[in-house]
Amino acid sequence: MDRFRMIFQYFQSNSESVMNGICGLLALASVKMYTSFDFSCPCLPRYNMAYGLGIMFVPPIALFLCGLILNRQSVVMLEEWRRPQGRRKKDLAVIRYMCSSIMQRAMVAPVVWIIVTLLDGKCLICAFSGSVDPEKFAGFANTSLVQVQQLLAKVPCKDDELMRNNTSRKAVSRYLRCWSQALGWSILLILIIVTFLARWLRPCFDQATLLQARHWSNYIDIEQKIFEETCCEHSRLFAHKCILHFFESMQQEIKRHSFSLPREGEGTEEEEGLLQGVTHQDQVNKLLKMWYYEKPPLNVSQVTQR
Numbered sequence: 001m002d003r004f005r006m007i008f009q010y011f012q013s014n015s016e017s018v019m020n021g022i023c024g025l026l027a028l029a030s031v032k033m034y035t036s037f038d039f040s041c042p043c044l045p046r047y048n049m050a051y052g053l054g055i056m057f058v059p060p061i062a063l064f065l066c067g068l069i070l071n072r073q074s075v076v077m078l079e080e081w082r083r084p085q086g087r088r089k090k091d092l093a094v095i096r097y098m099c100s101s102i103m104q105r106a107m108v109a110p111v112v113w114i115i116v117t118l119l120d121g122k123c124l125i126c127a128f129s130g131s132v133d134p135e136k137f138a139g140f141a142n143t144s145l146v147q148v149q150q151l152l153a154k155v156p157c158k159d160d161e162l163m164r165n166n167t168s169r170k171a172v173s174r175y176l177r178c179w180s181q182a183l184g185w186s187i188l189l190i191l192i193i194v195t196f197l198a199r200w201l202r203p204c205f206d207q208a209t210l211l212q213a214r215h216w217s218n219y220i221d222i223e224q225k226i227f228e229e230t231c232c233e234h235s236r237l238f239a240h241k242c243i244l245h246f247f248e249s250m251q252q253e254i255k256r257h258s259f260s261l262p263r264e265g266e267g268t269e270e271e272e273g274l275l276q277g278v279t280h281q282d283q284v285n286k287l288l289k290m291w292y293y294e295k296p297p298l299n300v301s302q303v304t305q306r
Helices: 002-013 015-036 048-070 074-082 092-106 110-118 122-131 143-151 169-204 205-255 267-276 282-294 301-305
Strands: none
Touching: 002 092, 015 048, 015 110, 015 205, 048 074, 048 092, 048 110, 048 122, 074 205, 092 110, 092 205, 110 122, 110 143, 110 169, 122 143, 122 169, 143 169, 205 267
16 A cells, blocks of 8 residues: 555656656557558548548547646646636746646647658548549549549549559559658658757747746646645544544444444544644635635745744
């Protein structure tokens, strides 16, 4: 039990590292999902584009939402943004920093999915085979417009009887695959250049503001964790006291069945100290309301002087 508690405390104290690991796992999961996915283009003029673009962009949206759901800081950021002003000044720079870090982590898996689909080329071939100019390919010269559209729609289906040995199908497929891979490599190169410039140009900006935003974003996350832990501890002690008071009227029944209640005053001083004098439901509700609307100011000078 102590080992699990240490692991849990490690995850809580290293939430940024844990979120980086989760984003990496989501990216690997997106690659595994695509490679194990059975891609079957309908090869119909009206449905090819919807199917191809759907496979390319719908799973990234789901992966993006999963990244937001798994990131604990997204909830903390929304709470901080919606929280009333109270006794603490709300810093928009901290909220922007939290939002940017959340979005960057959540976008890793969707971008990996899109790049993998473009490098593979099946989605783009399925989606845009009907949009290719048939005049560029000799095999569609002596056919009507309707037949051309039907033949182009069947380009992704290499097992179809009409297109199995058609050289134009292979030419269209190679043409679209080249465009798809060129687009995928271009996106990957642009992302690498942007990341490189962001790393190297960051020291040119105001580092003090960046350090302040990072510090207070970590503080907000840690403060929320400590508050939740303190609330859980208070709830446990509060429930313990309530149960003891509930069974006070049944002491004779308990003694008859050889149960033992703690003696009066035994351990109560320590529990009362941990309860901090909050012993009524109305007091708890009032304090929770004050915490939300009037968070304490970030000033501990009086406490340190005491």
